[in-house]
Amino acid sequence: MADNGSVEEFLATAVDAAKKAGEVDLVTETDKACEDLVFNHLKQHYPSHKFIGEETTAANGASELTDEPTWIVDPLDGTTNFVHGFPFVCVSIGLTIGKVPTVGVVYNPIMDELFTGILGKGAFLNGSPIRVSSQTELVKSLLATEAGTKRDKSTLDASTNRINILLFKVRSLRMTGSCALNLCGIACGRLDLFYELGYGGPWDVAAGVLIVKEAGGLVYDPFGKDFDITVPQVAASNPSLKDAFLEALQH
Amino acid sequence: MADNGSVEEFLATAVDAAKKAGEIIRKGFYQTKHVEHKGQVDLVTETDKACEDLVFNHLKQHYPSHKFIGEETTAANGASELTDEPTWIVDPLDGTTNFVHGFPFVCVSIGLTIGKVPTVGVVYNPIMDELFTGILGKGAFLNGSPIRVSSQTELVKSLLATEAGTKRDKSTLDASTNRINILLFKVRSLRMTGSCALNLCGIACGRLDLFYELGYGGPWDVAAGVLIVKEAGGLVYDPFGKDFDITVPQVAASNPSLKDAFLEALQH
Numbered sequence: 030m031a032d033n034g035s036v037e038e039f040l041a042t043a044v045d046a047a048k049k050a051g052e053v054d055l056v057t058e059t060d061k062a063c064e065d066l067v068f069n070h071l072k073q074h075y076p077s078h079k080f081i082g083e084e085t086t087a088a089n090g091a092s093e094l095t096d097e098p099t100w101i102v103d104p105l106d107g108t109t110n111f112v113h114g115f116p117f118v119c120v121s122i123g124l125t126i127g128k129v130p131t132v133g134v135v136y137n138p139i140m141d142e143l144f145t146g147i148l149g150k151g152a153f154l155n156g157s158p159i160r161v162s163s164q165t166e167l168v169k170s171l172l173a174t175e176a177g178t179k180r181d182k183s184t185l186d187a188s189t190n191r192i193n194i195l196l197f198k199v200r201s202l203r204m205t206g207s208c209a210l211n212l213c214g215i216a217c218g219r220l221d222l223f224y225e226l227g228y229g230g231p232w233d234v235a236a237g238v239l240i241v242k243e244a245g246g247l248v249y250d251p252f253g254k255d256f257d258i259t260v261p262q263v264a265a266s267n268p269s270l271k272d273a274f275l276e277a278l279q280h
Numbered sequence: 281m282a283d284n285g286s287v288e289e290f291l292a293t294a295v296d297a298a299k300k301a302g303e304i305i306r307k308g309f310y311q312t313k314h315v316e317h318k319g320q321v322d323l324v325t326e327t328d329k330a331c332e333d334l335v336f337n338h339l340k341q342h343y344p345s346h347k348f349i350g351e352e353t354t355a356a357n358g359a360s361e362l363t364d365e366p367t368w369i370v371d372p373l374d375g376t377t378n379f380v381h382g383f384p385f386v387c388v389s390i391g392l393t394i395g396k397v398p399t400v401g402v403v404y405n406p407i408m409d410e411l412f413t414g415i416l417g418k419g420a421f422l423n424g425s426p427i428r429v430s431s432q433t434e435l436v437k438s439l440l441a442t443e444a445g446t447k448r449d450k451s452t453l454d455a456s457t458n459r460i461n462i463l464l465f466k467v468r469s470l471r472m473t474g475s476c477a478l479n480l481c482g483i484a485c486g487r488l489d490l491f492y493e494l495g496y497g498g499p500w501d502v503a504a505g506v507l508i509v510k511e512a513g514g515l516v517y518d519p520f521g522k523d524f525d526i527t528v529p530q531v532a533a534s535n536p537s538l539k540d541a542f543l544e545a546l547q548h
Contacts, residue, residue: 109469113430113439115487116408140384140408162381171381176470185464193457201377202444204472219383 034075036132036147039124043100043134044145046070047120050104051138060084063104067122071100078124083232094231094259096127101235101258107207116140121209123235130258133236133243135209144213144240152216152243161246161267162218167277170221170270172199173211177227184227194280208263212237215265216244222274224251224264231258241265251278285343287400287415290392294368294402295413297338298388301331301372302406305379305386309407315380318355327379328352331372335390339368346392351500362499362527364395369503369526374403375475384408389477391503398526401504401511403477412481412508420484420511429514429535430486435545438489438538440467441479445495452495462548476531480505483533484512490542492519492532499526509533519546 034042049070050063064084071078079099081092094101100122105111107118116139124132135144144159146152152159164170172195177188196202199222205211208228214220216237228234235258238248248256251264253275266274285293308327315325332352339346347367349360362369368390373379375386384407392400401420403412412427414420420427432438440463445456464470467490473479476496482488484505496502503526506516516524519532521543534542 109439113487113489114485115439115471115482171377171383176464180465182465185461189457189461189464192460193453196444196453196457197448197450201474202472203383203474204470206469206471214383217382219381221381 036150039075039132040134040145040147042071042074043122043124043132044136044143047122047134047136047143048138050120051136060105060108063120064102067102067104067120068100081232083229086230094125094128099125101125101232103209103229103232106209106233110206115206117205117207117210119207119209121232121236123232123239125235125258128258130235130239130242133239135213135236135240137210144216146240146243148239148243150243152240154213154217159217159244161215161241161244162221163269164221164267165269167198167222167270167273168200170199171201171203171219172222173203173205173214173220174223175204175206175208175211175225175228177225179227188226191278191280195277198277208233209237212241212263212265215246216240221270222266224278226251226262228261228263230261233261234258234263238263238265247271249275251275253279287418290343290400291402291413291415293339293342294390294392294400295404295411297335298390298402298404298411300338301335301388302404304331304334305373305388306406309379309382309386325373325376325380328373328376331388332370335370335372335388336368349499351497354498359498362393362396367393369393369500371477371497371500374477374501378474383474385473385475385478387475387477389500389504391500391507393503393526396526398503398507401507403481403504403508405478410481412484414484414508414511416507416511418511420508422481422485427485427512429483429509429512430489431537432489432535433537435466435490435538435541436468438467439469439471439487440490441471441473441482441488442491443472443474443476443479443493443496445493447495456494459546459548463545466545476501477505480509480531480533483514484508489538490534492530492546494519494530496529496531498529501529502526502531506531506533515539517543519543521547
């Protein structure tokens with residue numbers, strides 16, 4: 030059928046869509062407009078594929094993730110940054126096949142950084158291969174997490190308590206406001222540790238988790254289970270740091 | 281005398297020095313670094329030292345009678361007192377942890393005080409190619425275009441920046457995360473990017489609405505940024521309400537509308 034493409038074709042189409050969304054006048058366009066643009070572009074090429082996007086989910090309710098090829102899209106990750114002009118924003122486009130992340134594109138149009146990956150074929154930043162860091166010691170590691178959007182006392186208290194405990198064990202902490210870009214930061218070795226709880230949905234991670242794995246990293250649930258793309262909690266690091274990181278997160 | 285220049289000349293010379301140091305930083309950014317520890321998590325590299333030498337030599341050639349205060353020479357020789365003499369206050373590489381990890385928030389920070397007043401400021405991020413400049417009374421600029429602080433008036437819609445710092449004793453860390461906890465109930469969100477000078481520039485160009493940091497390394501982290509914030513229409517103050525003192529390592533910055541609410545939130 031016309032839309033059984035190769036994974037390389039899927040990637041190229043997704044990159045086109047991401048770049049078009051990146052060119053959109055971000056001062057006047059909304060998340061919804063970028064999502065329409067990306068979905069229309071992908072639907073033209075692959076009409077039988079499924080689509081899960083942050084804005085359509087907000088409007089219509091959650092779609093179930095099936096084995097069908099499914100594009101999982103955050104048209105603008107880092108919306109707070111976008112509103113404030115802080116340059117960590119991106120389009121995130123992931124493709125799952127059989128529920129497995131297979132293609133990933135994360136594009137920051139402000140810093141012009143295009144992260145890509147295909148299952149089994151490596152991860153790249155602007156076409157150059159990237160690799161997770163080789164850091165083995167927690168105390169020399171750079172940790173990223175986010176403040177999140179929940180402002181109830183029990184969530185915030187748990188969040189800052191966890192940060193307090195971790196600060197005794199790591200080199201330093203970064204909070205940049207984009208989950209997808211944090212995953213890409215792990216993939217290209219700028220960050221050594223990342224975790225986030227309670228982000229919006231699978232669209233925040235669908236591309237990034239593939240890129241991390243293709244860069245030699247691991248993606249896991251912060252509380253030790255296997256990572257589940259439908260549950261909004263994620264941790265990532267190189268393989269050497271995983272055990273120490275999970276132990277530090279367990280407190 | 282040969283080195284009584286105009287403030288515009290002082291700025292141009294500082295920009296040259298910053299760009300040359302930026303080249304060194306850019307080249308070293310993607311390579312393996314040899315890292316020394318000044319503390320458990322406070323780092324220094326050969327690049328810090330090479331950039332400081334380069335910047336000081338460049339400035340000394342033009343202005344041999346001016347004074348110099350730099351992070352690395354202070355570490356080696358002890359603190360110099362800040363006098364009324366024209367004094368260049370330099371952090372050759374602010375964001376050393378970021379540099380070591382390849383995280384793109386690094387900069388050269390060059391400030392000039394005259395009569396102890398910040399008069400010229402240059403902050404250059406060579407990875408993102410962003411040059412922030414300011415001259416007292418003559419405005420603040422990013423890559424030549426004028427910049428202005430945000431017009432945000434509400435704390436709850438404000439983007440706050442601070443840093444984890446380098447101290448790892450329990451009382452400092454507990455106070456730090458308690459403060460962050462209290463502030464998170466009151467602001468839109470929190471950013472930690474690892475460069476004090478770039479945080480000040482973020483306030484100046486409106487990307488950030490609120491910034492405070494306690495216990496950073498020294499006046500070199502802020503000498504340029506505070507001038508740029510003020511020239512962009514912002515305020516710089518002590519986080520506990522007093523006047524800002526460049527020799528005391530604590531700073532807060534915001535647009536004028538947010539100052540009172542911010543100070544109140546910091547007082548808890």
